[in-house]
Amino acid sequence: MSLAEQLRDEQAAYVAAVAGKLTEFLTGRAAIMSTISPDIDPLMGSISNLVTGGKRLRALMCYWGWRGAGGDAAAAEVITAGSALELFQAAALIHDDIIDRSDTRRGGPSVHRRFSELHGEQGWALDPERFGHAAAILTGDLCLSFSEESFTEIGNRAAAGSRARLIFNLMRAEVMAGQYLDILEEVAGPRRDRAGAVSRAQSIIRFKSAKYSTEHPLALGGALAGATDALLRGYSAFALPLGEAFQLRDDVLGVFGDPVTTGKPAGDDLREGKRTVLVAFALEMATPEESGFIDARLGSPGLGDDDVEEIRRIIVECGALQATETLIEEFGQAAFDALESLELDELPKTALRRLAEAAVSRAA
Amino acid sequence: MSLAEQLRDEQAAYVAAVAGKLTEFLTGRAAIMSTISPDIDPLMGSISNLVTGGKRLRALMCYWGWRGAGGDAAAAEVITAGSALELFQAAALIHDDIIDRSDTRRGGPSVHRRFSELHGEQGWALDPERFGHAAAILTGDLCLSFSEESFTEIGNRAAAGSRARLIFNLMRAEVMAGQYLDILEEVAGPRRDRAGAVSRAQSIIRFKSAKYSTEHPLALGGALAGATDALLRGYSAFALPLGEAFQLRDDVLGVFGDPVTTGKPAGDDLREGKRTVLVAFALEMATPEESGFIDARLGSPGLGDDDVEEIRRIIVECGALQATETLIEEFGQAAFDALESLELDELPKTALRRLAEAAVSRAA
Numbered sequence: 001m002s003l004a005e006q007l008r009d010e011q012a013a014y015v016a017a018v019a020g021k022l023t024e025f026l027t028g029r030a031a032i033m034s035t036i037s038p039d040i041d042p043l044m045g046s047i048s049n050l051v052t053g054g055k056r057l058r059a060l061m062c063y064w065g066w067r068g069a070g071g072d073a074a075a076a077e078v079i080t081a082g083s084a085l086e087l088f089q090a091a092a093l094i095h096d097d098i099i100d101r102s103d104t105r106r107g108g109p110s111v112h113r114r115f116s117e118l119h120g121e122q123g124w125a126l127d128p129e130r131f132g133h134a135a136a137i138l139t140g141d142l143c144l145s146f147s148e149e150s151f152t153e154i155g156n157r158a159a160a161g162s163r164a165r166l167i168f169n170l171m172r173a174e175v176m177a178g179q180y181l182d183i184l185e186e187v188a189g190p191r192r193d194r195a196g197a198v199s200r201a202q203s204i205i206r207f208k209s210a211k212y213s214t215e216h217p218l219a220l221g222g223a224l225a226g227a228t229d230a231l232l233r234g235y236s237a238f239a240l241p242l243g244e245a246f247q248l249r250d251d252v253l254g255v256f257g258d259p260v261t262t263g264k265p266a267g268d269d270l271r272e273g274k275r276t277v278l279v280a281f282a283l284e285m286a287t288p289e290e291s292g293f294i295d296a297r298l299g300s301p302g303l304g305d306d307d308v309e310e311i312r313r314i315i316v317e318c319g320a321l322q323a324t325e326t327l328i329e330e331f332g333q334a335a336f337d338a339l340e341s342l343e344l345d346e347l348p349k350t351a352l353r354r355l356a357e358a359a360v361s362r363a364a
Numbered sequence: 365m366s367l368a369e370q371l372r373d374e375q376a377a378y379v380a381a382v383a384g385k386l387t388e389f390l391t392g393r394a395a396i397m398s399t400i401s402p403d404i405d406p407l408m409g410s411i412s413n414l415v416t417g418g419k420r421l422r423a424l425m426c427y428w429g430w431r432g433a434g435g436d437a438a439a440a441e442v443i444t445a446g447s448a449l450e451l452f453q454a455a456a457l458i459h460d461d462i463i464d465r466s467d468t469r470r471g472g473p474s475v476h477r478r479f480s481e482l483h484g485e486q487g488w489a490l491d492p493e494r495f496g497h498a499a500a501i502l503t504g505d506l507c508l509s510f511s512e513e514s515f516t517e518i519g520n521r522a523a524a525g526s527r528a529r530l531i532f533n534l535m536r537a538e539v540m541a542g543q544y545l546d547i548l549e550e551v552a553g554p555r556r557d558r559a560g561a562v563s564r565a566q567s568i569i570r571f572k573s574a575k576y577s578t579e580h581p582l583a584l585g586g587a588l589a590g591a592t593d594a595l596l597r598g599y600s601a602f603a604l605p606l607g608e609a610f611q612l613r614d615d616v617l618g619v620f621g622d623p624v625t626t627g628k629p630a631g632d633d634l635r636e637g638k639r640t641v642l643v644a645f646a647l648e649m650a651t652p653e654e655s656g657f658i659d660a661r662l663g664s665p666g667l668g669d670d671d672v673e674e675i676r677r678i679i680v681e682c683g684a685l686q687a688t689e690t691l692i693e694e695f696g697q698a699a700f701d702a703l704e705s706l707e708l709d710e711l712p713k714t715a716l717r718r719l720a721e722a723a724v725s726r727a728a
Binding site for chain 2: 033040142144148160169179207
């Protein structure tokens with residue numbers, strides 16, 4: 001079997017094992033919840049639905065971090081860890097979509113939207129939107145608790161005081177802090193120094209995305225397998241710039257992506273008022289009139305297609321898109337260089353290289 | 365030293381130790397969060413502020429459950445467990461207040477309200493209320509994660525698969541399920557069978573409150589100290605009816621309580637549309653016109669003082685208040701009877717009796 005075949009088979013087996021673990025875990029929890037009341041079913045259904053899809057980027061980073069540090073293929077600990085990461089990601093998405101007022105997720109309705117639609121279908125009283133938000137807050141809380149339950153099931157390697165547990169704790173706290181900085185920049189950014197906008201946006205993506213999506217999951221897998229400090233530092237030198245490139249790509253897709261591929265309406269990031277690195281570059285590089293035009297429109301829910309088109313034109317013509325693509329290139333290169341200098345077996349190294357390529361050049 | 369003095373001193377020492385533990389824990393976390401950005405300080409401040417006050421009912425149930433099962437006075441495990449319970453309660457309150465659109469908590473602004481006020485003071489852009497909700501969702505998530513971190517710090521007695529861990533997990537899931545059933549009844553209740561309203565309301569308080577506030581904390585303390593199955597069953601026979609009486613008292617205070625003492629505006633429960641046992645009795649026992657009057661007004665944010673006064677009159681005159689007081693009496697009696705039949709040392713038994721008396725007859 002070639003290395004490429006071995007990689008493909010092993011990765012597919014892991015992804016299937018994580019999916020199986022998630023199903024087993026959620027089926028068990030759903031049985032307990034059903035004894036309380038069948039009315040709870042929609043919460044469990046929403047969680048199951050969310051963890052069914054997705055790129056499994058975090059679980060895969062964790063897996064190859066584990067394998068690179070000498071962990072056995074298909075070991076129970078790393079399957080459980082992957083399942084905990086996926087549940088955490090689902091919880092984050094549920095609350096994120098409420099915060100961003102995003103009505104779609106992967107081409108379907110987001111969780112709060114599902115609950116407000118249920119309200120409408122059933123002809124319930126009071127306000128459907130408010131009910132949707134409340135139900136989604138609780139569903140996210142439940143999912144966050146499940147993520148923790150799953151993580152604890154790893155057992156000894158993730159016990160109190162273990163390195164893996166510290167990484168998991170830091171990951172959670174940092175992503176929540178990063179998300180707060182993100183919504184803070186939406187409201188405080190317009191009053192803050194415009195020249196500092198790019199660096200503020202870069203700090204936000206480091207915490208809300210790069211550390212969370214790639215650095216910590218890779219370190220977590222490594223720590224579970226007993227990686228040395230030197231290996232964990234090497235993982236970080238690779239995964240942190242990779243995560244930054246990944247999020248910058250996400251920001252570009254949030255403005256220029258094809259809705260069919262991304263599963264999100266075009267220009268959604270602009271309507272949500274996200275002050276991404278891409279937008280920060282534009283505010284800095286465009287003419288004062290153009291910057292004013294963008295500033296006045298960011299975050300208006302009723303932003304029309306014409307406005308989205310005009311903001312796109314400004315972003316392209318002032319050079320902000322190019323500046324962002326250059327950054328993606330630089331971060332990507334830094335990540336690939338760091339990866340090559342890592343002393344890893346060929347299989348995990350190749351796997352990480354492919355994950356990195358997909359993360360940086362993806363279209364969705 | 366008399367038993368009463370010993371009880372007072374030991375309980376005061378425990379409450380102080382939990383407060384100290386919370387301060388130590390949050391100070392450590394705040395230092396980490398500050399390295400990300402000083403902008404995170406208001407999230408940490410909101411959490412510290414919330415865990416400073418409160419009745420410490422859950423921590424105390426846990427402590428006396430521990431002591432009753434033979435645990436040592438002032439042991440580190442039960443102090444840490446109490447701190448985890450208080451952090452969980454703070455997280456639940458933060459999200460609860462968003463869900464219920466409650467602007468006040470213990471006489472001060474609730475967390476989402478604090479953030480929307482901060483938005484106003486700083487003259488930030490976009491919508492202050494929306495920012496407040498988003499920031500409070502994230503603060504609650506952070507606090508929920510902290511609660512779990514604190515719980516894990518208990519160490520071996522709360523390791524994966526331990527009875528204490530299972531109780532903590534079930535407690536979290538049940539209270540979230542109970543809160544969902546609560547908001548579901550607000551919207552679905554008017555379309556459901558009115559004759560079943562009292563029993564639905566009773567099921568809601570069992571999960572969202574009785575199991576969460578008294579049964580599980582007491583069992584958690586017992587389990588940490590290695591209680592027998594028989595003792596845990598005895599604890600449950602005491603704590604479950606106690607918790608039901610506690611919540612029924614809360615519901616009465618939510619409609620009839622003195623705002624000065626409760627720290628909540630008068631009639632807030634009615635404005636929030638809570639379909640409590642008290643309200644369910646009224647819907648069942650009042651005339652059709654009066655029931656219709658209540659049904660039409662529950663959950664209207666603009667409910668005036670005159671309407672609150674009229675609903676109060678109906679609740680009193682139709683006998684719903686008396687029926688609820690009778691239930692409180694019955695649940696309280698069942699709890700006290702169960703407590704007397706428990707084989708416990710005099711100190712924990714007296715402590716639990718006093719906690720129970722305070723919970724059932726309180727005015728705030």
